[in-house]
Amino acid sequence: MIEEINPHHFYNQFEPHVPQSNDRIFMLKEDQAAMMTGRDGLDFPRLAELMLSSAETETLIFLFKIDEEAYFLYEKPIDFPFLHWFPISQFRQLKPNYLAMAGITAVQLQCWRQSHRFCGVCGQPLQDSKRERARVCPHCGRIEYPQIAPCVITALIDRHQNKLLVVQGHSTGRRMALIAGYVEIGETLEQAAAREIAEEVGLRVKHLRYYGSQPWAFSSTQMMAFVGELEGSPQFTLQAEEIAAARWMSPDEISVNPDPFSIGHQMIEHFRQGRL
Template sequence: MSMHSKAYIFRQQQLLVDEHFQLPQAARLQHDLYLSENGEIIARDLKEDELVPEGYQLVPIRLLVQVWSRVQFEQASRAVQLLEWRRNHRFCSQCGHSTQQHASQYAMVCSSCGYNQYPRVNPCVITIITRGTDEILLAKNARNKTQMYSLIAGFVEVGETLEYAVRRETLEEVGLHIKNIQYLSSQPWPFPSNLMMAFKAEYQEGEIQIQENELSDAQFFKFDQLPEIPFKGSIAYAMIQHVIHGTPVADDSKEWL
């Protein structure tokens, strides 16, 4: 069996790839995170004092979502989230003792009290809201320095259903009531460890009143008069194309690499 593996090597949110955005083959090290049972796919952190190998570059994974297939990006997303989970759980949250990774599970185990810490994702809802047959609601994030407009999104709070979170986020951010909420699709989004769950809904009533600490603007736009929107590869882009052109939000027919 070869001791070299396809390697996801990260420095924070940047991934080591060659000029064609392909992953390196690397010799396995003791503390590698195995993404496949046989160790053919691994993940590790590139230490701050380690040099980038010749012929390779560190590329933000936000860029890779635009050039890779959905399957490739999801595997990279899984890798970076698991590395961050392991990095952030080196100590037990119950007793403070140091932890070690379980031999066969994604669990950080406390050798003192036995508590296991497993990876967690943060559920988020993202909603495309239509008005009539040719308008969608787009909003500009107050912290975004570009002119890009996107969809209403936010974290699901404890005790909420997804549909309730959709209604609450919409009411909080733009002051509108919506109806006919329908689930569309989902996308892992590793910034840092989110699961985006996509919904569509229809405008019911109300006037736009933006939550100023979150948004700088929100408007209904005609399909043929859209401002700058999120990049291809993001679920927001796919949702907008779905509503306007009828294209699928996600292709679930592909198998994992």
């Protein structure tokens, strides 16, 4: 999955960091990221390659580190002949994985910063905290942290037929997916999983068990995955505004996926292998 970057290590601790010439710089505009082509494929530019002035360098926003390299955000995109702008959706195919992980996490943090420019209480401009990853209102003291929305995703299995329910959402095109949705106020993760299944396909689930989790920066969510068994009839009724199509699939009908990008695709592959 995208966050599996061994042998590299992702360090998201907030710490004061002076930009170094070899640090990578993110520049984002209109859902595109500035990248360059190197010997090993696409990469993000280094500070030394951008030739920023001292004043411009002081405006760089520290994001995180991978191994000993720091990654920064520059919020005033500039063009160079060696830079090309790629849609951030390309991060799904970016290799090695640690660059993809860095890219989507940078996008998540930039989106949070853009949507938290002003205080929601008094309307004053927010400032960066000096001691943690947060936006602070200097007028009323309100603190805004990066938003992470809890989301459940469930592999629903009909044990009598040994089939997995896969769906296609209107936004996912032809890609196979599992039933997923945001956790609502006042419900447990298990209740959210059962509710989403009932709402989207009109089915009931039993014997829910926790599978794992994955940070999903594309939508600023934390995916929490479950495996559940069908209770009752397998006849489904689609929620038309959410689900374009659904199908019960046996392991032999599922194509091999040697490198699942998401936890949902990993569960589909594990079902194909007989591991769910």
